[in-house]
Amino acid sequence: MTKLEAIIQPSKFESVKEVLMELGVQGMTILEVRGHGRQKGHTETYRGREYSVDLLPKIKIELVIPDELVDSAVDAIIKTAATGKIGDGKIFLSKIDEAIRIRNQERGAAAI
Numbered sequence: 001m002t003k004l005e006a007i008i009q010p011s012k013f014e015s016v017k018e019v020l021m022e023l024g025v026q027g028m029t030i031l032e033v034r035g036h037g038r039q040k041g042h043t044e045t046y047r048g049r050e051y052s053v054d055l056l057p058k059i060k061i062e063l064v065i066p067d068e069l070v071d072s073a074v075d076a077i078i079k080t081a082a083t084g085k086i087g088d089g090k091i092f093l094s095k096i097d098e099a100i101r102i103r104n105q106e107r108g109a110a111a112i
Helices: 010-023 067-081
Strands: 002-008 029-035 042-046 049-053 056-065 089-095
Touching: 002 010, 002 067, 010 029, 010 056, 010 067, 056 067, 067 089
Parallel strands: none
Antiparallel strands: 002 056, 002 089, 029 056, 042 049
């Protein structure tokens, strides 16, 4: 099992969610987060005053999926979320040793 964490633009979330569901991903956790990478935010003008917005809104998608789905999920996210511009996001992968469903104590891949 692999945990996939993807940080993407909010405007790309619905299309990424749809493509993941088409792949057979059954569960995901979605978080509204703020952060910045290399783009370091931007400046905006409000009521004649300029101010810096250094933490930009993003969506974080967390999935635990079987290893055989990892490559297709990563490819789908990249194809769907990429604009080619700075700030498109990141994908992080980590190995999961065990998963346990609390309701009935199922373990392993059956629990996801």
